[in-house]
Amino acid sequence: MTPNMIYLDNAATSWPKPECVSEAISQAMIHCGGNPGRGGHKLALAAGELLYEVRDRTAAFFGSEDPFRVSYTQNITMAINMILRGVLHPGDHVLVSPMEHNAVMRPLNAMAINYDILDSEADGKIKTSEIENKIRGNTKLIIICHESNVNGIVQPLREIGQIAHKHNLLLLADCAQSAGHIPLHIEKDNIDFLCFTGHKGLFGPTGTGGVLFGSQVDVEQIQPLICGGTGSLSESFKQPAFLPDRFESGTQNISGLAGLNAGLQWIENQGLENISQHGSKLINDLCQGLQDHPKIQIYSGEGQVLSITIDGLDNGTAASELEDRWGIMTRIGLHCAPLAHRTLGTFPSGTIRFAVSPFTTEEDIQICIDACKTLAEESCAGK
């Protein structure tokens, strides 16, 4: 890592990746160069074996015993689109969390699906006691951003899932941030569609993500987003009904998934609990370090993300100063989550967001605290 470079934009994508990830990608390109499911020569078999291994590991990571209920996509946005467009029909109604990302809100808008926003506390935490009041006769799906990419608030998925299933509704969990931060179990957490991305907390490369289907979901009722060659039932124009082929047309991103496989293995070796504790401690340190400054407003949940604003200082200027003077890389603005910012009262100017990883150190956080305080002081002094 370059000296004076402090990467706190892990909610956008994690960096650095563990070394084993790039090594696995490189090895896959050299040794698993065939096309899985298309042919039986050594290189195709090696690619197929790798694909099965990562599928098995992904399913187990999220508490599923069935690797074939994992469908890979190029990212979580595509996975969410696949479910929304495959499950919802005109006239359906959905409930969304007040912290949703545009990965959810834009497809709903494009499909002209009616939705209601669940009631929450000021920090975006859903009031679960109010959920049933929002359910209508035509409500089909509840969509929950598990860990907010703005303030890290974590929603009580298990409880929300219980309510959903009591009313025969489906639960889609957007686990873009929480996967790799918080233990997830698709069955115990009552999730029907667990959508994940590979390149954030799971340490895979960009271009990886997907959805894990809960055991009770009838996948034949879900229309695939794309159709095409699967290497199976090749004599027919009909898309296969079985998993994973139903949702995995075209050649898979084998080298990318090799990286995801290595990322998941790395998490297994480190221990998810250790990663979670490390991140929570750093965010807590950051929060403690900044909370007494009268010019700094903090927006913090329980996750590995924290947002601030500095009174009298434009967020863009703050981000430039943080990088130019201290090498701190952040993300400012609305974070593709205008609904979350409306909920927090930070729309339209947004916030300055800090997101940590297992590679972030206590020293990095101390530098960040001192830098933010310096900017706040300078802002007060009218510099």
Place this chain on the structure above:
Amino acid sequence: MRGEMILLVHTSGHAFSIEKALKKRGINCRLTPIPRRVSSDCGICVRFESDQLETVEAFTRTLPFDIQGIISDDEA
């Protein structure tokens, strides 16, 4: 190869899953391209010795997915 059985699956992932499980149970098997005279699929099948047929058939009944079937290479 003559005397071998061919286990046909719907998707190649199933073949990898079955191969792994059979080997874990000490059953000698291997993955090969599907004979073209059997199927138009571009995928693979699992081959095993015919004297293991009963054991393999019993195993396939425990799978959470369907297989296409088991045929002898002589039939194929």
